[in-house]
Amino acid sequence: MNQLDLRGIVLRLLFISVILATALPAAAQADMAADSYSSSAKQQMATSRESVLDEILQVSNKYFSTFPFMRAEDVYEKIVKSGDSSYLLVSVQTPDDYAKGHIPGAINIPFQEIAETASLSRLPRDKKIVFSCEDGHSSMAAALFLGQLGYDTRVVSMGLSYWNRTGADIASPYPGSAGYPVSTTESVLQERYNLPVIEDIGKDGRGVIVERTKTALAQKRGLLITRNEVYENAVKGTDKKYLLVSLQRPEDYAKGHVPGAINIPYSEIAKADTLRKLPRDKKIVLMCYVGHWAGSAALFLNQLGYEAYDMRFGTLGWNDATDGLGEAKGYLVALGGSLSLPVESGKYKK
Numbered sequence: 001m002n003q004l005d006l007r008g009i010v011l012r013l014l015f016i017s018v019i020l021a022t023a024l025p026a027a028a029q030a031d032m033a034a035d036s037y038s039s040s041a042k043q044q045m046a047t048s049r050e051s052v053l054d055e056i057l058q059v060s061n062k063y064f065s066t067f068p069f070m071r072a073e074d075v076y077e078k079i080v081k082s083g084d085s086s087y088l089l090v091s092v093q094t095p096d097d098y099a100k101g102h103i104p105g106a107i108n109i110p111f112q113e114i115a116e117t118a119s120l121s122r123l124p125r126d127k128k129i130v131f132s133c134e135d136g137h138s139s140m141a142a143a144l145f146l147g148q149l150g151y152d153t154r155v156v157s158m159g160l161s162y163w164n165r166t167g168a169d170i171a172s173p174y175p176g177s178a179g180y181p182v183s184t185t186e187s188v189l190q191e192r193y194n195l196p197v198i199e200d201i202g203k204d205g206r207g208v209i210v211e212r213t214k215t216a217l218a219q220k221r222g223l224l225i226t227r228n229e230v231y232e233n234a235v236k237g238t239d240k241k242y243l244l245v246s247l248q249r250p251e252d253y254a255k256g257h258v259p260g261a262i263n264i265p266y267s268e269i270a271k272a273d274t275l276r277k278l279p280r281d282k283k284i285v286l287m288c289y290v291g292h293w294a295g296s297a298a299l300f301l302n303q304l305g306y307e308a309y310d311m312r313f314g315t316l317g318w319n320d321a322t323d324g325l326g327e328a329k330g331y332l333v334a335l336g337g338s339l340s341l342p343v344e345s346g347k348y349k350k
Contacts, residue, residue: 070156088130132163155292223309245284
């Protein structure tokens with residue numbers, strides 16, 4: 001090989017080294033830019049999820065700070081008898097149950113359809129929406145949902161079971177107290193968990209609430225659990241897959257609650273610190289005074305991906321002798337009875 005050939009080879013190697021020296025930093029810069037963009041996108045997505053969760057918690061806390069109850073007697077006098085047009089009566093009974101008997105003047109929007117667009121279009125925002133059902137449980141879930149969307153909602157306490165269980169032909173009215181044991185011993189959870197993650201990309205808080213409510217109502221397991229299942233499995237049987245949560249006020253919880261239940265007052269159920277106390281791998285059983293606040297709380301937690309249930313008839317149905325029913329004990333016990341207020345029958349005509 002002559003000297004000219006060697007010089008050519010050296011020049012080619014130098015040319016290649018220059019190309020590599022300029023190309024590699026450019027590729028590295030491209031990788032860094034891609035990593036930076038990916039990190040920024042992930043951060044924006046995380047911020048968006050947190051923003052949506054904050055929005056849901058804000059509207060939910062507003063609802064749980066209200067007192068959404070109307071006595072049957074007041075509903076009758078003010079709305080049915082006197083015709084106060086600032087209210088709209090809405091029965092969330094099934095069409096068949098509505099046909100058997102409902103509060104006079106109530107329109108029918110079945111509970112399973114409450115989150116549908118057609119249902120929402122029938123509810124005016126300039127009226128107070130008063131929900132009724134068989135026993136108040138579904139009404140409270142509906143009141144939460146519409147309350148989250150900005151409606152002014154009320155519930156007929158203990159529903160048709162108290163209004164007129166015989167006249168409305170209620171299939172399963174309040175059966176009376178079971179007389180199960182109560183406890184005054186505080187139960188505490190030490191564990192803390194991550195907040196729920198909102199994966200509904202592209203939706204605001206309202207959109208997530210509507211879609212998550214549809215999903216919760218479509219589940220075959222429903223939102224209710226019986227006191228017998230709770231007693232046999234979680235209290236007597238000590239089944240660890242249940243987490244019992246009392247929504248009583250602290251002073252009432254101290255006087256008597258379902259054994260083993262931790263205390264999270266209903267006014268605090270939609271706070272971020274509260275959610276960090278709740279695991280996602282257990283059946284969360286909520287109990288309050290008569291099952292009403294638990295109905296709202298059960299739907300709320302299901303909206304966020306928890307498996308939560310409302311224990312039907314609450315502390316009243318568990319043991320109506322306990323002072324854990326609080327200062328309204330006399331009224332709550334009276335709700336176990338039944339008035340003879342008028343009912344209408346027949347299918348709803350849209």
